Amino acid sequence: MLRSNVQGSTLNPPVTMVFTGHFRPESFAEFVRHRAARLSLAMRLGTVNDNRVEVAVEGAADLVDMFEMACSLGPIDCLVLDIHRNAERQ
């Protein structure tokens, strides 16, 4: 179960983000972990390979948006071409 440590924030259901592009899996995974920790988001990695990374995150909606923006840039050795969310904000 995902759990956020943000107190008093409006929480939304978990959002799964699917990043597609060209990845060094371990590099992008570490980047995602770091950004989620910085933003106090609960995070769980799903599929991680050279062309696709799935991440489930939960936390305040604004912070989830920040997470998406941060990951859209990604580390220098990865290229994000597209992002898809499977659950939209409430």
Add this chain to the structure above:
Amino acid sequence: MGFAAGWYALALGDGLEPGTSAGTQLFDKELVVWRDASGASHVWEDRCPHRGMRLSFGFVRGNHIACLYHGWQYDEAGQCRHIPAHPTLEVPETIKVPTYASVEAAGMIWVRWDGEAAGQPPADIAAVPVRSLYLDREPETVAQLLAAGRAGSFETLSPGSFATALEGADLFLALQPYAAERTALHIARTGGDLPLKDIAMWAEELRASLEALPAAGLAPAARQAGAAA
């Protein structure tokens, strides 16, 4: 680098007005030194957690410092308190700038380097800040040239601090290991009444000497414990 844990001077206290910030380095690490509206000085990592912009380029707003880039504001403890693009957001505690312990003593702003191993902060002796010198030379070499008397007669107070006397002035010098090949020396007058401009002219000559003197014959850089007495 040949210096160990200790307290290092980063700036002259009177060179940082309330509400201003300045960037500096210690052992190549970029730091921001800023003074809030109440007059308290702070030493932090010079990097906004958001996009990495140097906070020394930012603006001091009361007792917060705001990043130039997107205006994220941090309180005296380094905690982000306000994000302009999300004004109602309760900012998580994980958005925080790494901070360093600092004190003001002997007319200078000092940072504690390497945590508890640094020992006690420097004594707050009465001193009038004079000027800071920035030298293109390795910190270890500068310290050894001073300790060996190559650039004049200096008393070594600690591996990173020295005293000397001019006609009409007693001086305290604190060495800042800025980077591998760059050194700062902060100078304060601890006695006498020699005009500060005369001391500043002497300091210019000292800088020229320290940059030009040969290092031949100096002992290999040894790890030195503690920067300030």
